Every structure is written in C-alpha cells, then in structure tokens.
Amino acid sequence: MIHIQNTKQNKSGLSPYLSPVAVWALSFGCAVGWGSFVMPGTTFLPISGPWGSVIGLLIGAAIMLILGLSYRVLMARYPDAGGSYTFAAKVLGSDHGFLCAWMLLLTYAAIIWANSTALSLIVRFLFGDVFCFGFSYQIAGYTVYMGEVLLSVAVIAAACLVCVAGKRFSAFVQTLCAILLFAGIAVCFVTIVIRRGGLGDITPAFSSQGKPFSQILAIVLLAPWAFIGFESISHSAEEFRFRQKKVLVILIAALTTGALAYIMLTLCAAAATPDGFHNWSEYIGVLSDIDGIRGLPTFYAAQSTMGTAGLIILGVASFCGIFTGLIGNMIALSRLIYRMSADEMLPKQIGKLNKKGIPSRALWSVAIISMIIPFFGRTAIGWIVDVTTIGATIVYAYVSICAVVVGKREKKFSTLLFGAIGAVIAVTFAVFYLLPHIQSQSELAAESYMILILWSLIGMIMFRMLMRRDKSRLIGKSTVVWIILFCMILLVSVSWVNRTTLDHAKEITQEVQEVHTDLAGQAGLEPHNDSVRQTNRFLGERFNEFAQTVRKNVFILGGLLLGSLLLIFSIFSIIKKREQLIEAERHLAEETSRAKSTFLSNMSHDIRTPMNAITGYTALALKEEGVPESTRSYLEKIDTSGKQLLSLINDILDMSRIESGKMELDPEPADLIEIFDETCHIFDIQMQAKQLTYTVDHSDVKHRYAVCDKNRLNRILLNLISNAHKYTPSGGSVSVKLKELKIHGKDRTYEIIVSDTGIGMSPEFAEHIFDSFERERSRTVDMIQGTGLGMAITKKFVEMMNGTITIRTEQGKGSTFTVRLSFPPAKKDEVHMPVEHTESEQTDFSGVRILLAEDNPINSEIASMILSQEGFIVDVAENGQVAAEMIEQSDAGYYSAILMDIQMPVMNGYDAARKIRAMEGEKAQIPIIAVTANTFENDKHEAFDSGMNAHIAKPFQPDELIATLSEYVSSK
Numbered sequence: 001m002i003h004i005q006n007t008k009q010n011k012s013g014l015s016p017y018l019s020p021v022a023v024w025a026l027s028f029g030c031a032v033g034w035g036s037f038v039m040p041g042t043t044f045l046p047i048s049g050p051w052g053s054v055i056g057l058l059i060g061a062a063i064m065l066i067l068g069l070s071y072r073v074l075m076a077r078y079p080d081a082g083g084s085y086t087f088a089a090k091v092l093g094s095d096h097g098f099l100c101a102w103m104l105l106l107t108y109a110a111i112i113w114a115n116s117t118a119l120s121l122i123v124r125f126l127f128g129d130v131f132c133f134g135f136s137y138q139i140a141g142y143t144v145y146m147g148e149v150l151l152s153v154a155v156i157a158a159a160c161l162v163c164v165a166g167k168r169f170s171a172f173v174q175t176l177c178a179i180l181l182f183a184g185i186a187v188c189f190v191t192i193v194i195r196r197g198g199l200g201d202i203t204p205a206f207s208s209q210g211k212p213f214s215q216i217l218a219i220v221l222l223a224p225w226a227f228i229g230f231e232s233i234s235h236s237a238e239e240f241r242f243r244q245k246k247v248l249v250i251l252i253a254a255l256t257t258g259a260l261a262y263i264m265l266t267l268c269a270a271a272a273t274p275d276g277f278h279n280w281s282e283y284i285g286v287l288s289d290i291d292g293i294r295g296l297p298t299f300y301a302a303q304s305t306m307g308t309a310g311l312i313i314l315g316v317a318s319f320c321g322i323f324t325g326l327i328g329n330m331i332a333l334s335r336l337i338y339r340m341s342a343d344e345m346l347p348k349q350i351g352k353l354n355k356k357g358i359p360s361r362a363l364w365s366v367a368i369i370s371m372i373i374p375f376f377g378r379t380a381i382g383w384i385v386d387v388t389t390i391g392a393t394i395v396y397a398y399v400s401i402c403a404v405v406v407g408k409r410e411k412k413f414s415t416l417l418f419g420a421i422g423a424v425i426a427v428t429f430a431v432f433y434l435l436p437h438i439q440s441q442s443e444l445a446a447e448s449y450m451i452l453i454l455w456s457l458i459g460m461i462m463f464r465m466l467m468r469r470d471k472s473r474l475i476g477k478s479t480v481v482w483i484i485l486f487c488m489i490l491l492v493s494v495s496w497v498n499r500t501t502l503d504h505a506k507e508i509t510q511e512v513q514e515v516h517t518d519l520a521g522q523a524g525l526e527p528h529n530d531s532v533r534q535t536n537r538f539l540g541e542r543f544n545e546f547a548q549t550v551r552k553n554v555f556i557l558g559g560l561l562l563g564s565l566l567l568i569f570s571i572f573s574i575i576k577k578r579e580q581l582i583e584a585e586r587h588l589a590e591e592t593s594r595a596k597s598t599f600l601s602n603m604s605h606d607i608r609t610p611m612n613a614i615t616g617y618t619a620l621a622l623k624e625e626g627v628p629e630s631t632r633s634y635l636e637k638i639d640t641s642g643k644q645l646l647s648l649i650n651d652i653l654d655m656s657r658i659e660s661g662k663m664e665l666d667p668e669p670a671d672l673i674e675i676f677d678e679t680c681h682i683f684d685i686q687m688q689a690k691q692l693t694y695t696v697d698h699s700d701v702k703h704r705y706a707v708c709d710k711n712r713l714n715r716i717l718l719n720l721i722s723n724a725h726k727y728t729p730s731g732g733s734v735s736v737k738l739k740e741l742k743i744h745g746k747d748r749t750y751e752i753i754v755s756d757t758g759i760g761m762s763p764e765f766a767e768h769i770f771d772s773f774e775r776e777r778s779r780t781v782d783m784i785q786g787t788g789l790g791m792a793i794t795k796k797f798v799e800m801m802n803g804t805i806t807i808r809t810e811q812g813k814g815s816t817f818t819v820r821l822s823f824p825p826a827k828k829d830e831v832h833m834p835v836e837h838t839e840s841e842q843t844d845f846s847g848v849r850i851l852l853a854e855d856n857p858i859n860s861e862i863a864s865m866i867l868s869q870e871g872f873i874v875d876v877a878e879n880g881q882v883a884a885e886m887i888e889q890s891d892a893g894y895y896s897a898i899l900m901d902i903q904m905p906v907m908n909g910y911d912a913a914r915k916i917r918a919m920e921g922e923k924a925q926i927p928i929i930a931v932t933a934n935t936f937e938n939d940k941h942e943a944f945d946s947g948m949n950a951h952i953a954k955p956f957q958p959d960e961l962i963a964t965l966s967e968y969v970s971s972k
Helices: 020-031 035-077 084-091 094-127 146-165 169-193 211-221 223-227 230-239 245-273 280-285 297-306 306-344 362-409 413-434 446-470 479-523 530-623 629-659 671-687 710-728 790-800 840-842 857-869 880-889 909-917 921-925 937-945 958-968
Strands: 002-006 136-138 144-145 669-673 693-697 704-707 733-744 747-756 804-811 812-823 851-853 873-877 897-900 928-932 950-953
Touching: 020 094, 020 169, 020 230, 020 840, 035 094, 035 211, 035 223, 035 230, 035 245, 035 280, 035 297, 035 306, 035 413, 084 306, 084 362, 094 146, 094 306, 094 362, 094 446, 094 479, 136 297, 136 362, 144 146, 144 362, 144 671, 146 169, 146 306, 169 223, 169 245, 169 297, 169 306, 211 223, 211 950, 223 245, 223 362, 230 245, 230 306, 245 280, 245 297, 280 297, 306 362, 362 413, 362 446, 413 479, 446 479, 446 530, 446 857, 479 530, 530 629, 530 857, 669 671, 669 710, 671 693, 671 704, 671 710, 671 733, 693 710, 704 812, 704 958, 710 733, 710 747, 710 790, 710 851, 790 804, 851 857, 851 880, 857 873, 857 958, 873 880, 880 909, 897 909, 909 921, 909 928, 909 937, 928 937, 937 950, 950 958
Parallel strands: 002 804, 693 733, 851 873, 851 897, 897 928, 928 950
Antiparallel strands: 136 144, 669 704, 733 747, 747 812, 804 812
C-alpha cells in the first residue's frame, strides 16, 4: 500500500470545510425530517402507544449506532467522498460498489422528494387550501394542485441554490436549521409537559393492538426508515476539517438528538387530547376523519398549549426539518455522484467541480429531476419513499460486511464483531420487509414492491451499459452481486404477487359482505332464496375476476423473472467474452514476456561483456604508476560513467523481472541492525564530503533478529538514503531511523524513516514519485544524475514484502519516507555470520593456482591481469569442455578454484560444472565460481543447481572478485 501526503492541498479534489458541529447538523438534519411531525399520530401511537414508541425508538437508535460503528471504522480507513459506495468498491470490488450506489441513489433521492412534497401537505393541515389553486388532477386518489407543485419546486430550488452558493454558506444554513429544528421541538415539549403537569397522566401506555413486546418490535423495525440519513456524513468524509476520531461522538450525538426529537413529538401528541376524547387512543383512532390542525396531533398539542406562538415555533421547526433534509441529502447525493463519475460509473461531466470546489452539476441534476416528481402526487411519492427502507437495509448490510472484511484483514476483533452484528441486524431488517406477513407493519404497498423490482431491472440495464464501455475492466468480476440481485427480485416479485392478490381478495370479501347484508336486509332477517342466488351469482363473478387477477399477476411475475434472467444472461455473456479475451491476452502476454525475457537476457549479456572490458581496463589503468593526473582524471570519469551505465542496466532489468513476476523474495534469518549499519555507513564519506549532518539511529529496536530478504531490504535502504543524499544541498541534514513498533500477529513490525532537509517535491510530482522513469523537471533536479527507477523499484520491493511506504514532502523544505514492514522473528543462532578475514588472508595469494574458463580473449586478459596482480597463477580454458578436461587431467589439489563463464562454445559453464562434480575424489569438491554476464535470478539458481558455489556478475568489481575467492581459497 502506498500513501502520499503533501503539506499543500491538492486543488483537484474536494477541500475540507466541515466542522464537527456542521457534520452533526448534516447527520441529524438528514435523519429527522417531516416524518417526525406526522408519524407520531399516523404511525407510532396507533402501533405502540406513547411508551412503547419511546422504548422502541431508543432501541432503534442503539441499533443504528451499532451500524454507525462500522461507518466510523470505514471512514477512518477510506476518508473519501462516496461513503458506502466507496467502502463497498474498495473492500469488496466495483460490482458491489455499483449495487450499493444504485440503492443509495434512489434512497437519498426519495427522501428529497418526500421532504419537498411534505411542505404542501403540512400547509394543507395548517392553513387549509391556500396553495390548492391552478390546474388540478388526480393520481392514485390524490389530488395534485399546480399551486402545491410550484411550492415544492420552489423549496427544491431554494435548497439547491443554498448548496451551490458556497460550502461554508450551506454548512451555516444546515447548522442553523438543525439547531432551530431541535430547539423548536424541545421548547414545545418542555412547555407542554410543564403546563399539563407532567407526563404521568398519559394513558394507556401501549396501544390496544397486540402485546407490548410486539408493539415495541414494530417500532424497532421502523428504525431504518426513522433514522435513515444519519450515515449521510460518510459521503462528505473527504471534506472534514477535523480528525476522524471525532466521528463516533458526532454519530452518537446525531442519533441521540434524533431519537429525542421523535420521542418528544410522540409524547406531545399523546399528551394533548382534544375535548370530547377521553385519551389519546380515542383521538388517534379517528384521526383520519379529522381535518385542519386537529388532524396533526403534534401541531394541535403546540397550539392548544401555547397558542399561536406554539404553532409558529413548531411550524418553523417543521420547515427547518424539511429544509435540513433537502440540503443534507442533496449534499450527500452530489458527493456520491461526484465519486461515481470520478470512477467512471457515471459520465465525468456530471461530477465536475466548479471554481468553488462544489459538484454543482450534480446538485442541479438532482434538483431538476426532483422538480419533476411533485407532478406525480403525494401517494405515488409515498410508494417510492417506502422503498428507501429496503434500500437502506441493503446498504447497511454492505457497510457491515465491509467492516467484517477490514476487521479480519487487520486482525481487529472489535471491528469484526460489530461488523458481524451489524450485518445480522441489516439482513434481519431486510427479511422483515422483503417477506410478507412476518410483521404487518413491515409490509409495503404493492406499488412499492413493483417500484423496487423496476429499479433493480433498470440497475441491471445500467450495469450492462457500463460493462460494455468499461475499458479498465473494473466491473463484471463478481457473480455474487447478480445472484443477490436476482434473489431479491424473486423475493420482491413474490411479495408483490402476494400483496396484490390479498388486496384484491379483501376487496372482494368486503363487497360480498356488503351485498349479502343489503340483500338480507331487503328480504328480512332471514335471507331469501333469491337473495342467496343473487349473492352466489355475484360471488361467482367476483371469483372469476379474482382468478383473472391471479393469472395476470402470475403472467407479470413470469415476465419480470424472465426479463431478469435475460439481463443476467446478457451480463454473463459479456463477462464470458471478456474472460476469453483476457485469456487470449494472457497467452499473448506470456509469449511477449518470454520474448522480452530472452531479449533482455541476451541484451544484458551482450552489454555486460564489453562493459567488463571497459571497467576492467579502467581499473587496471588506474593501478598503473606514473599515469598523468589529467589521464587519471579521464579514467576516473570513465569509471564513474561506466558504473552509472551499469546501474541503469541493473535497474531496467530489475523492473523487468518484477513486472513479469519472475523476481521472488529470498527470506532467511538475518540481523536487522547489522544490515542497517552496513548499509547506512556506506554513505558516511559521501555525507561528510557534502557537509551534511548525518544521523543513524536504531536504539528503539529490541528484537534485532528476523526472517527477511537481506538483499532487497538493503536495496530499499540504499535507494532511500541515496535519494536523500542527492537531493539535499550542502549544509543540510539527513537522518535514518529504524524503529520496532509492535507485534503484528506472529510477526514483528518495523519502521524505516529516512528524512532530509532537501529540495522536497511539488504536490504534482509526489503523486508520480513511484512511477517508472519519472523525475521532476527543475533546474536543480536536472543537474542531478538519476535513472528515475530507484523509487519505483523501492515501491515494488515494499509491496513484495506486504509493507507500506508513506511520503510526507513539501517543496523547498524536504521529504520524509516511512517504510513499514513486518517480519517473522528469528533466533541469533539461526543467523549466518559472515567469515571475517585478516589483512594478510585477503591479500597474500601468491602461488595459488586457479583455472579461468572464459571464451572472450579480452575478458580473459583482464581477469588474468587482475588476478596476477594479487599473486594468483592463472590458467585459461577457452570453453567448458577444455576446462573439464584440464581438471580431469590435473592432480588433486592442483587447482584451488575455478572461475567459470556460462555462455561458451562447445560446452557451457553449467554442463562443465556438472561434469566436474561427477568426477571422483577431491576434484569433485573444487570451488567453482560463476563469473558471467547472465545475471537474472534464474541464471543464479541454475548456477547453484549445477553445483557452483558462488555467482559474480559481469562486469565484476576486482574487490568483489578477490573477496569471493578469499572465502573459498586458502591463502599462502
């Protein structure tokens, strides 16, 4: 995992602006809307009574808080716009992200539509037919007036204008309205309680329908509907200007104030009973027949207790509830659209930010679509709003499952536990709403079930369209998504058939009873035979109608399921074609990779062979006495340039091996402090020469022995320290620190921190620091030599070790690289300690005879001269077969070692080594050292497999060659 931090803000994304109070206002305002003023009389009290509602709402808020814990964890891990969509996409994959987003789009949009049309509904009760003017018509029994439509359109436009006007302005308006909403409810509640002498006389405590437990459960089941929107702040996580640790406190505050708002309004409605009614139960029982203020118990309670002032206070609070719901959900929906467009799930233009950093196009798109909805009437909108409960439970289930995955991945039991509990809760809610007759209050209207089916089918069509233009192949990888969606369509379709069939059966039963009663009344107390015959005839006609309805429903059900299957089959067909294309591309890539590897191997060998001559002759020339200073200077520059060219070749080959997947780690027990010291102190002289303050610290390491790839860890350190040295001007400082953090499972976690006070990086370049061949373009950087591959290779090595690397940088002030790696522990006696040699052992090789197998005359001459200068006696064999024959014909012990090239005519080095190892006696034990331009990992493995003892890459460094020989050859 790679994480980049810049001290300067990246202007290409959303900028932080939300304070903790503003975030609370978003969460509370979205959770508590118009429904809190209407539902006490229409839903809570009829189902559960005042105290059953209070208990159920408190339990519901606690359950939502459990779900909120998962949101808190995921927001801390993924503080980006998009909320639940982003979590699902990053943790479970883009397919799951799409399904989650598709449900969110309808859910948040439906809440906007509900709030905008609720204003005209409340106005009807409070002020009568003030806006019932203009053209009118009926949809599903609800009369739609143009005046009320214009009112809804106006409030939508006003909310959109507030959101587009500016981030801080919208946050201020949302916060102000949220405070007024809660304060207005609290003032009315406290006043009503005081003036009516408390709440003790509110009786009965529960509804007359069912037992108290079932009544409380019914309210708990409404929790997703009542509190939906509290999680909307997750879509603005990228815009928080405070630490994510405060999110949990904000969620608790929002859910607590939300529950209190519902509870206070419910108790207000139960406390103020109009004259003529003995208690709230009688009043609520005939509420549907009452018009005006008395038809809204919460408003009647405020007016009857506080007069006009109470009506004004609660009226302002209800308007604030509607407006906070509009602003909050518009902000959430616009951030969701912004994230989806950035991920190419929606057209990029719709999520584009304006100069103020606001997704204004997304906001206006939501507003314009929402302005059309009021024309369909309140009843039709109610069907859509009911669907939000199911959509919310699906989203909550996804978020909880994401938390489970994160908890399992990070080995955090608390995250895993609360995520699992949340998933069970969300699935339980979904079952109650998707399956009929489990709880009567959980059943939706038949039209709501149909809307959910159609929305799911449209989602399939949209997904299919996305797949066809998904060039990056991010979606279409999970079949589980479509199994889930098809099962949901199947369940909802069955529920729809069941609902419509029962509704029609109830209508027929009621009509038959009415007809039978009328006929019986006409014929006297005892039904006449004619009455019976007429009743039977009517019953037969209605039964035929019922049978036709059932057949029609079954036909529609079959059509829906067939359409779903065809869409899924089409999606799977596209997936299958894509898999076939991927398979073909994989074969082509493998062929290309093999050709590339062959080419690189040949290129490496062919370049290293002349490079060996360049570096070798340069080294020999520099050892000559009497070389003029100018010539020596030229030779030193040739040597430096040769090493830079060799470094570039090595980097290119390393990147090639990493990208082809052919580079593997070689972990073994090692001493981390020894690796750290050896690598860091290589730079001591360079740092002093540049007058840099250089500090190395590993005092925090308590367990120094671990199993790791020493060479790759060394390379990571070399690249980081080398960069710090190169890009820090004279007089600056470089610090390198190794820290032991904690035990991660069975492993121990270490941190390497390399800091400098150098030139730093621009935010734009920091985003590409790990890209191959990337170098920042500036006058200072252009004067510094580099390949642009060092950090790319570092990143790849860190990833191979399942580690993380973090950058904190600011241009002109320096950079800090932090690498975090976890290694299994090792014991001291498991660590291979290098053999130390004395000065005389390393230099006195006079009389030691070695055999050099080398087909290139120049390389043979260079090696012979270097070895002769060290006292060795060198015999040369022009190929592997000659070398094997010379060993076979020599006496035992005649040759102390063999330096073996690999690519030679007649017989290569591998076969020659195997032939020598097959000999009898002491000759088979002679040390064989590969000195070759074949430097790939598989070349080294093959050298060792053939029986060689060591591997030295050409062009070789004389010191390295002598040091390796000293390990296997006894000096004289």
